[in-house]
Amino acid sequence: MAQAYFPTRVASPVKEAFHESVFAGLNGDRQLKAEDVQEAYIESKDRLVAAIDQTKQVLNDVRTFNKNEWVVRYPQLKDKEEPTEAEGSTRPRNQSRKSLSFVDDPTFKTDVVLGTTQKGPRRSMTLSSIEDLPTEEDQDSGAVDDKERLIPSSDFNVLRLDLKLGSHSSASSAASLVSQLEKSSIANLLDERIGVSINHVDKLRMRVEDTSSKVLVTGDLNAGKSTFVNALLRREVMPVDQQPCTTAFCEVHDAAENQGQEEVHVIKTGVTYDINDASTYEKADLTELENIVADNEDTQKMIKIYLADTRAPSESLLNNGVVDISLIDAPGLNRDSLKTTAVFSRQEEIDVVVFVVSAENHFTLSARDFLTTASREKAYLFIVVNKYDQIRNKEKCRKMVLEQIKELSPGTYDDAEDLVHFVDSASALQPFAANPAFDDLEQSLRSFVLVKRSKSKLHPVSTFLSNLLSDIELLAAANSVVAESEIQKARADLQLVRPVLEKMKSGRDTLEGALESVEEAGANEASSRTKTLLNDALERVGSGQIGVDKPLVPMPTYPGLTGIWDYVRDVRRALLSSIDAAVALAEDEARLITTRGVHKIKDLESAHLPEGVERNKRVFMPEAMFNATRRSGKGVKRRSSSYSNIGGAIVAGGLHGLGIGLAQRPDMLETTFFDLFDVNHQFFLHFGDKHAEAEDTPAPTALGLVSVGVGALTMVGGQAIGMRGVLEGIVRITDLFGNETARKWAAPVLGAVTVGLTAYLILELPSSIPRTVGRRVKASVMSRSGEHEMHFVDAHAVRVSRETRKVLRLASWDLRERFRGAMEERSREVKGAEDMERKAVRAKEWFLNVGERTGTIRADAKLETIGA
Numbered sequence: 119m120a121q122a123y124f125p126t127r128v129a130s131p132v133k134e135a136f137h138e139s140v141f142a143g144l145n146g147d148r149q150l151k152a153e154d155v156q157e158a159y160i161e162s163k164d165r166l167v168a169a170i171d172q173t174k175q176v177l178n179d180v181r182t183f184n185k186n187e188w189v190v191r192y193p194q195l196k197d198k199e200e201p202t203e204a205e206g207s208t209r210p211r212n213q214s215r216k217s218l219s220f221v222d223d224p225t226f227k228t229d230v231v232l233g234t235t236q237k238g239p240r241r242s243m244t245l246s247s248i249e250d251l252p253t254e255e256d257q258d259s260g261a262v263d264d265k266e267r268l269i270p271s272s273d274f275n276v277l278r279l280d281l282k283l284g285s286h287s288s289a290s291s292a293a294s295l296v297s298q299l300e301k302s303s304i305a306n307l308l309d310e311r312i313g314v315s316i317n318h319v320d321k322l323r324m325r326v327e328d329t330s331s332k333v334l335v336t337g338d339l340n341a342g343k344s345t346f347v348n349a350l351l352r353r354e355v356m357p358v359d360q361q362p363c364t365t366a367f368c369e370v371h372d373a374a375e376n377q378g379q380e381e382v383h384v385i386k387t388g389v390t391y392d393i394n395d396a397s398t399y400e401k402a403d404l405t406e407l408e409n410i411v412a413d414n415e416d417t418q419k420m421i422k423i424y425l426a427d428t429r430a431p432s433e434s435l436l437n438n439g440v441v442d443i444s445l446i447d448a449p450g451l452n453r454d455s456l457k458t459t460a461v462f463s464r465q466e467e468i469d470v471v472v473f474v475v476s477a478e479n480h481f482t483l484s485a486r487d488f489l490t491t492a493s494r495e496k497a498y499l500f501i502v503v504n505k506y507d508q509i510r511n512k513e514k515c516r517k518m519v520l521e522q523i524k525e526l527s528p529g530t531y532d533d534a535e536d537l538v539h540f541v542d543s544a545s546a547l548q549p550f551a552a553n554p555a556f557d558d559l560e561q562s563l564r565s566f567v568l569v570k571r572s573k574s575k576l577h578p579v580s581t582f583l584s585n586l587l588s589d590i591e592l593l594a595a596a597n598s599v600v601a602e603s604e605i606q607k608a609r610a611d612l613q614l615v616r617p618v619l620e621k622m623k624s625g626r627d628t629l630e631g632a633l634e635s636v637e638e639a640g641a642n643e644a645s646s647r648t649k650t651l652l653n654d655a656l657e658r659v660g661s662g663q664i665g666v667d668k669p670l671v672p673m674p675t676y677p678g679l680t681g682i683w684d685y686v687r688d689v690r691r692a693l694l695s696s697i698d699a700a701v702a703l704a705e706d707e708a709r710l711i712t713t714r715g716v717h718k719i720k721d722l723e724s725a726h727l728p729e730g731v732e733r734n735k736r737v738f739m740p741e742a743m744f745n746a747t748r749r750s751g752k753g754v755k756r757r758s759s760s761y762s763n764i765g766g767a768i769v770a771g772g773l774h775g776l777g778i779g780l781a782q783r784p785d786m787l788e789t790t791f792f793d794l795f796d797v798n799h800q801f802f803l804h805f806g807d808k809h810a811e812a813e814d815t816p817a818p819t820a821l822g823l824v825s826v827g828v829g830a831l832t833m834v835g836g837q838a839i840g841m842r843g844v845l846e847g848i849v850r851i852t853d854l855f856g857n858e859t860a861r862k863w864a865a866p867v868l869g870a871v872t873v874g875l876t877a878y879l880i881l882e883l884p885s886s887i888p889r890t891v892g893r894r895v896k897a898s899v900m901s902r903s904g905e906h907e908m909h910f911v912d913a914h915a916v917r918v919s920r921e922t923r924k925v926l927r928l929a930s931w932d933l934r935e936r937f938r939g940a941m942e943e944r945s946r947e948v949k950g951a952e953d954m955e956r957k958a959v960r961a962k963e964w965f966l967n968v969g970e971r972t973g974t975i976r977a978d979a980k981l982e983t984i985g986a
């Protein structure tokens with residue numbers, strides 16, 4: 119549809135206002151209306167600038183949040199099949215179902231619904247409660263809060279990441295490639311994209327703030343561009359020549375910008391022009407302009423011309439009282455300059471392109487090229503068909519020109535009435551000559567520049583900003599969906615792990631106590647059982663009996679006097695082996711006690727270790743107990759050093775398992791005369807010398823022999839004579855040898871002694887030998903060989919309980935370690951989930967707040983109304 123720019127044909131209030139202002143100067147009221155237009159423009163501009171600043175702030179916040187707190191995820195939305203109404207969809211028409219996923223995590227996929235809010239477009243989405251979403255009926259009844267209303271979403275506009283690699287990659291292969299990118303890589307790309315957008319927003323802000331408006335005048339060579347510019351200025355400023363000559367870009371500004379001075383500034387090559395920095399240009403007088411242009415025919419100079427337009431604001435284009443319009447007289451298009459001018463026309467500060475074509479020549483190839491490109495990029499293109507006065511068949515010319523414009527720039531053709539003007543610029547310069555076509559052009563141009571400035575300058579910015587805000591909203595909404603799902607996940611994890619950890623925490627001391635008591639009880643029981651068994655055995659051995667009920671070596675039978683020495687040795691071996699058997703029995707019991715302890719620890723493991731924690735797979739082998747050996751340097755098996763402080767003689771029984779018990783020790787098996795007659799014992803009985811009992815004298819002494827005899831005698835005599843009587847008897851016997859009578863009796867007395875002794879040997883030995891040997895075995899086993907050595911029974915009790923404790927401690931250490939490891943892992947899991955929950959809660963709130971902020975920015979700026 120054609121748009122009307124010419125004020126006389128407009129009906130809208132803004133156009134009306136401007137229409138008034140165009141013809142202002144006639145009275146003050148009309149001038150005021152022009153100011154209203156300006157005020158409205160400034161007000162829109164200020165709102166837009168505020169929105170730009172706030173949006174920039176949001177973008178910076180998103181970047182900081184992305185960097186410090188939450189890896190911002192980049193969503194992808196795909197359409198979902200929506201059931202038709204016939205299939206029972208009750209979803210409001212303003213809602214659409216989408217599938218939300220993230221390029222960095224293809225596993226995350228959820229359905230979301232997007233819709234419009236009644237209070238203006240704001241994007242939000244919800245994931246889990248699709249089924250609970252408000253139906254159309256709910257919305258109509260007003261039962262739903264606006265927060266739940268959703269807007270239709272498109273994809274990203276400004277913040278779109280170009281994730282495709284090369285033109286050959288299909289969408290699916292690009293997606294699969296992208297899915298391999300890490301979250302942080304995507305977040306970095308997004309950060310860069312936001313950075314670029316912020317820079318662009320900065321530029322837009324400068325553009326919006328800039329009150330100047332540039333009109334670029336270009337066209338074919340010699341088409342009369344300079345003449346046209348002069349006509350607009352009503353002054354012959356630009357050099358006009360029959361020959362195509364202008365190669366410079368002459369930019370005409372109001373002299374007010376140069377402190378009222380009419381001046382020419384020739385910008386030096388390679389520097390950025392700054393009116394306040396005289397080193398960036400060379401000053402010249404207006405009258406020198408022709409020479410300057412002529413001198414620089416081969417170079418494309420940039421020349422600034424400051425001109426004092428003395429006409430009233432209502433007539434002047436430059437000094438119009440609303441915005442600072444500057445005219446740029448560009449070089450005529452030829453092969454060399456086409457590119458430069460085309461680039462120039464694309465510059466952001468160019469608001470309007472005026473294309474001058476000679477009515478005599480129509481469009482050249484360069485012109486066609488330029489117009490096609492420019493009409494695509496600039497919405498507003500003015501075409502001045504110049505030298506129209508030279509045409510005789512004007513209608514035919516007009517028709518032909520319009521046909522060509524229709525082909526080159528259909529948009530311009532649609533508004534040809536306002537945008538295409540057939541004029542005679544040369545005559546516009548002649549004073550007092552009426553030139554209504556040029557007046558019409560001039561008014562169209564002024565109207566176009568001033569009234570539509572909001573559209574040409576503010577609207578693109580507000581559209582960009584609106585798109586940017588939509589992108590931020592999409593980003594925020596999608597990330598709040600992710601945050602919500604992470605909250606749910608963290609809470610579900612916590613629900614599982616937290617009770618396990620709590621149970622472990624509360625059970626830790628119980629477990630510790632239970633393990634200690636299993637260790638302690640096991641070790642104590644093993645110790646006390648060993649003591650009982652060995653004490654019993656020693657007691658029995660001491661009284662000449664086999665120490666255990668089921669001996670390996672039975673008590674030998676008395677073979678008679680002839681085999682007495684073998685008998686003594688066999689008795690000794692049998693008794694020693696029974697002590698060994700008692701030690702073995704104690705070890706076996708310790709094995710049972712340990713097995714029970716290990717089972718208790720297993721039970722504790724089942725009770726205290728949470729599911730999923732690997733159990734101890736080691737199998738306890740009781741038979742391996744008491745077999746701990748290590749190789750010495752010479753390859754001889756020895757007890758481990760933990761037992762080495764127990765005296766070698768005493769612990770011999772402890773080596774039973776290795777086949778080296780007491781019964782295997784030659785020193786213990788050594789039989790002596792005292793195994794027959796325990797002189798020391800007899801002595802002990804009579805003198806009570808307990809030290810003597812412990813001594814094992816290897817050879818009989820004279821006194822001993824006599825004592826044996828006496829002992830035998832006393833025993834034969836019913837053991838009732840007593841020591842004093844024996845001694846007295848000996849004295850008397852000695853005395854007897856001193857006299858005749860005594861000598862006479864000596865032989866019979868000695869004979870009697872011999873008889874007594876013999877009788878003793880025959881009658882008492884079978885029963886006294888086991889007792890004597892047993893007593894001596896017991897005594898030697900229980901003897902102490904040093905200060906630090908322990909009692910035989912205690913030593914074994916310590917050894918057995920230590921072995922028991924060692925095994926139980928190993929088992930409980932293993933459980934403790936597993937428990938500790940499991941608890942640490944659960945603590946880490948809980949902490950991880952708590953961190954995740956905290957972060958996600960914060961992120962969700964933060965992103966929701968971003969959504970609120972963008973909504974406020976839109977509402978405050980009334981973005982949709984700016985330039986509409």
Ligand SMILES: Nc1nc2c(ncn2[C@@H]2O[C@H](COP(=O)(O)OP(=O)(O)OP(=O)(O)O)[C@@H](O)[C@H]2O)c(=O)[nH]1
Pocket residue numbers: 338339340341342343344345346357358359360361362363364448449450451504505506507508541542543544545
């Ligand atoms: N009759 C007539 N002559 C014109 C008109 N406009 C320009 N001329 C003449 O055409 C010639 C070229 O005019 P310029 O204004 O120098 O043309 P230009 O497009 O600026 O030239 P270059 O910048 O060199 O390409 C001059 O002799 C002008 O007097 C017009 O509307 N009618």
